[in-house]
Amino acid sequence: MINPLMKMLRDRPESLRLSKESGSKIVGYFCAYIPEELITAAGMIPLRLVSGTSPEAMHAGEQYLQSYTCPYIRTCIGNKATRNPYYEMLDAVCVACTCDGMKKLQEYWKKYFNIPVFTVGVPQTSNRFRTRKQAIDYFREELDDLKKNLEKLSGTKITNKRLREAVRTHNLIRGRMRRLYDYLKEESSSISWRDVFQISHAGFLVDRPEFLKETTRIVGELKTPPRVEKKTDTRTRIMLYGSVMALEDTKVLDLVERARAKIVADALCTGSRFWRKDVSLDGPLMEGLVERYLHNTPCPNMTDTAMRLNYVIAGARGSHAQGMIYYSLKSCDTFRSEVKIFKEALKKELNIPTLLIETEYSPADIGTTRTKIEAFLEMLRGV
Amino acid sequence: MTKSAQLTEVLLDRRLASFNRLWQMFMESESRIQRSGGKVVAKWRLFPPEIIYALGATPYDLLLHEGMTKTTTKDARTTAYAIEAGLSADSCIWNLTATSNTLSKGNLTPLNMFVATAGQCDISSKTWQLMSRDMHKPIYSMEIPIYDAASEKRATSFIKEELTSLFERVGRRFGHKYSERNLREEIKRGNEIRKLLLDLTGSLTHDHVPMTGLEYFLTHATAGDYLQEPEALTAILTEIRNEVMKRTEQSKAAPGITNDPTRLYYVGMAPQDLRFWNIIEDSGGAIVGCDTYLPLFHSPIPENGSLLKEFAGWIWKMPHHMPSLDRAKSLIPYIKQQKPDAVIIGNVIGCRNLSSSDRILKETFREELGIPVTSIEFGSSEDVTLLEPHIKAFIEMCK
Numbered sequence: 036m037i038n039p040l041m042k043m044l045r046d047r048p049e050s051l052r053l054s055k056e057s058g059s060k061i062v063g064y065f066c067a068y069i070p071e072e073l074i075t076a077a078g079m080i081p082l083r084l085v086s087g088t089s090p091e092a093m094h095a096g097e098q099y100l101q102s103y104t105c106p107y108i109r110t111c112i113g114n115k116a117t118r119n120p121y122y123e124m125l126d127a128v129c130v131a132c133t134c135d136g137m138k139k140l141q142e143y144w145k146k147y148f149n150i151p152v153f154t155v156g157v158p159q160t161s162n163r164f165r166t167r168k169q170a171i172d173y174f175r176e177e178l179d180d181l182k183k184n185l186e187k188l189s190g191t192k193i194t195n196k197r198l199r200e201a202v203r204t205h206n207l208i209r210g211r212m213r214r215l216y217d218y219l220k221e222e223s224s225s226i227s228w229r230d231v232f233q234i235s236h237a238g239f240l241v242d243r244p245e246f247l248k249e250t251t252r253i254v255g256e257l258k259t260p261p262r263v264e265k266k267t268d269t270r271t272r273i274m275l276y277g278s279v280m281a282l283e284d285t286k287v288l289d290l291v292e293r294a295r296a297k298i299v300a301d302a303l304c305t306g307s308r309f310w311r312k313d314v315s316l317d318g319p320l321m322e323g324l325v326e327r328y329l330h331n332t333p334c335p336n337m338t339d340t341a342m343r344l345n346y347v348i349a350g351a352r353g354s355h356a357q358g359m360i361y362y363s364l365k366s367c368d369t370f371r372s373e374v375k376i377f378k379e380a381l382k383k384e385l386n387i388p389t390l391l392i393e394t395e396y397s398p399a400d401i402g403t404t405r406t407k408i409e410a411f412l413e414m415l416r417g418v
Numbered sequence: 419m420t421k422s423a424q425l426t427e428v429l430l431d432r433r434l435a436s437f438n439r440l441w442q443m444f445m446e447s448e449s450r451i452q453r454s455g456g457k458v459v460a461k462w463r464l465f466p467p468e469i470i471y472a473l474g475a476t477p478y479d480l481l482l483h484e485g486m487t488k489t490t491t492k493d494a495r496t497t498a499y500a501i502e503a504g505l506s507a508d509s510c511i512w513n514l515t516a517t518s519n520t521l522s523k524g525n526l527t528p529l530n531m532f533v534a535t536a537g538q539c540d541i542s543s544k545t546w547q548l549m550s551r552d553m554h555k556p557i558y559s560m561e562i563p564i565y566d567a568a569s570e571k572r573a574t575s576f577i578k579e580e581l582t583s584l585f586e587r588v589g590r591r592f593g594h595k596y597s598e599r600n601l602r603e604e605i606k607r608g609n610e611i612r613k614l615l616l617d618l619t620g621s622l623t624h625d626h627v628p629m630t631g632l633e634y635f636l637t638h639a640t641a642g643d644y645l646q647e648p649e650a651l652t653a654i655l656t657e658i659r660n661e662v663m664k665r666t667e668q669s670k671a672a673p674g675i676t677n678d679p680t681r682l683y684y685v686g687m688a689p690q691d692l693r694f695w696n697i698i699e700d701s702g703g704a705i706v707g708c709d710t711y712l713p714l715f716h717s718p719i720p721e722n723g724s725l726l727k728e729f730a731g732w733i734w735k736m737p738h739h740m741p742s743l744d745r746a747k748s749l750i751p752y753i754k755q756q757k758p759d760a761v762i763i764g765n766v767i768g769c770r771n772l773s774s775s776d777r778i779l780k781e782t783f784r785e786e787l788g789i790p791v792t793s794i795e796f797g798s799s800e801d802v803t804l805l806e807p808h809i810k811a812f813i814e815m816c817k
Contacts, residue, residue, distance in 0.1 A: 098777075099777055100774050100777075101765065101767075101773060101774060101776065103508060103767055103768055103769075103770070103773075104770055104774055105770065132564045134540055134770075135539065135540045135541075135770040135771045135774070136770060136774075138564065138741070139742070139770070139771075139774040139775070141741075142741045142742050142743065142775075142778065143777075143778070145741075145743075146742075146743055146778060154564065154566060156563045156564040156566070156569065156573070158537075158561055158563065158576075159536040159537055159543075159559075159561055160536050160559050160561045167579070167580075167583065168579070169575070169576045169579035169580065169583075170561075170576070172572070172575075172576075173563060173572050173573070173575075173576045176569070176572045177569070177572075180568070180569070336540060338534075338536060338543070338547070338559050340547070363506075365506075365508065366506075366508065366768075366770060368505075368506065368509055368540050368541045368544060368770060369540050369544060371504070371505070371506040371509075372504050372505055372506075372509075372541070372544040372545070372547075372548060373504065373544075374504050375502075375503060375504035375548075376504065376551070393506065
């Protein structure tokens with residue numbers, strides 16, 4: 036079902052190269068707080084950079100940042116240093132200055148890599164205190180600057196019409212992705228979380244109109260009931276929440292599946308959280324972008340823990356998860372420091388346990404991670 | 419120099435009589451705020467204390483008072499409570515220790531509120547939230563947006579609104595009405611302390627360095643919350659300055675500093691273990707400046723004009739808040755003024771903020787100052803004396 040899209044993903048470096056040769060500009064971005072609609076509206080190709088997480092790239096990043104920096108951030112620098120094909124084709128990058136890691140990332144890109152870096156300041160207290168008008172005003176001005184920078188880079192004015200068109204496309208994509216996540220909740224879903232995870236990552240990289248077509252097709256296929264009656268799926272249902280999870284970072288997923296369990300929901304910024312909430316087409320579009328990006332379910336860098344918690348609890352309840360894996364990248368303080376809050380809340384609200392997995396992009400801890408996951412699943416099964 | 423009564427291995431300059439009073443005051447901080455009966459607010463180390471004083475409350479620098487290993491015994495270094503509360507064992511050790519010490523006191527803590535600084539150090543912001551939650555004490559987050567010269571106008575306007583909002587909300591909670599007059603008074607009081615500290619820093623430019631690194635560091639660190647008694651601290655700092663000036667007039671170096679020492683400027687996070695400063699001098703060096711608390715004292719806060727606007731602009735330009743390259747460039751005039759032979763950059767293992775600037779700082783200092791620069795790292799389990807060979811070799815190389 037997802038093979039055509041996966042082929043597009045595999046071929047993407049080549050198709051990007053051809054696009055670049057024909058004059059298209061490619062803009063990468065880090066962190067989910069960058070409205071990619073603005074890049075699309077400027078006639079450029081947006082790439083969300085959450086792939087290429089290898090131990091090699093991570094270690095290459097240590098030439099710049101200490102080894103106790105978040106492995107994802109190290110990789111985002113290491114990939115440029117090691118000439119990852121996606122990174123080599125970039126004409127500019129946008130960085131949302133959310134956590135300490137992101138702030139450092141843009142500093143190193145600005146100093147060592149010779150391409151424009153557009154930073155966007157993101158107020159951290161915005162959700163909890165929505166009445167803080169200053170946060171909205173500030174973010175709006177930051178996005179106005181980003182818009183101007185993208186216009187300058189592309190030589191294309193982001194008119195209202197262009198922006199509306201881009202927002203519409205991205206809203207449609209988000210809608211399709213939400214449908215896919217809904218299918219995961221079914222007891223015997225025809226699509227696996229691994230598939231949806233890969234589709235989600237394809238959505239960060241492949242051509243967006245093509246991606247919309249493909250996701251529309253996949254959703255259509257899922258609507259059609261299968262000819263063969265599905266077997267009851269008795270695997271243990273797990274929800275996944277935590278740090279940014281890169282395309283290649285399948286350690287936890289692999290171990291869960293090998294232990295005869297399945298992931299049925301997530302609350303990752305590279306997963307369902309990214310596709311949540313549309314941009315309003317009513318009213319001024321820039322305000323719609325501010326509202327959507329500042330007030331989507333927040334990353335734990337933001338002070339509003341309650342909104343995150345509600346989203347996770349709703350996800351676990353809706354998917355009938357039996358347990359939660361709290362995935363924290365090593366040195367990701369913002370996620371790691373909230374584990375107890377989530378553990379207690381899930382126990383209290385849904386009576387489901389939580390397992391913390393703290394890891395990085397290295398096979399070194401695969402044995403201990405396997406043991407933890409297997410023990411957790413045995414406990415859930417009452418073995 | 420004599421051994422401190424509290425710590426068997428930290429050597430204080432006992433001939434600097436006024437400093438001993440400061441040390442005593444520092445050691446009694448917690449019991450003092452317990453006795454005070456007023457509202458006590460836990461603040462992050464670089465949060466301007468004027469703001470809390472202007473609310474009629476007393477600031478308490480949690481990292482300093484609960485994080486430094488002077489806080490009595492080895493048990494104080496335990497991180498168990500912090501890890502139990504949810505922090506990772508590989509987080510910044512200052513935060514782990516301070517959080518653990520604070521949580522271990524439970525209801526006995528005299529703290530009434532946490533004021534977090536969002537946007538400056540994630541782990542501090544998070545630990546403040548955790549402590550507030552665990553101890554059922556209120557928290558207020560004041561946000562400082564990223565430093566980018568192009569966004570100065572909106573950033574300072576944002577901070578001004580944050581200040582207004584903080585004064586309103588926290589003031590309401592404390593039953594204290596904010597007035598610009600009060601804030602101006604507090605700023606004036608803080609500026610007096612800033613001036614005294616600038617004088618002390620100036621004294622280190624002399625060939626005979628009149629103050630040891632430990633005393634210099636502690637005068638700045640303890641001023642971070644004015645030691646809960648601004649008047650008393652001002653009086654002590656005035657005496658310290660006078661004693662130090664006297665040494666300068668007599669061309670006397672502080673005891674323990676060798677003739678013609680290697681003059682070192684220290685940049686970055688400080689170790690929790692105060693013996694580090696002794697090691698510098700034991701190795702033939704002398705500290706001639708340190709930026710650990712410099713952001714709070716780098717220049718006076720404007721006392722005139724539109725007070726909140728000027729204050730917001732001052733906060734936004736605090737050097738630690740800047741991106742690494744801007745921070746390095748803003749530090750260079752301060753460093754040059756102290757005429758150092760070399761720079762030491764201090765990093766704390768587990769710090770994702772200041773310590774992640776290491777490479778940019780090092781390169782910029784080497785390029786622009788043309789003097790040797792080295793980095794050292796402090797961890798949670800390491801004995802600070804293990805750094806001695808590194809420091810000795812560096813100082814030797816500088817000679």
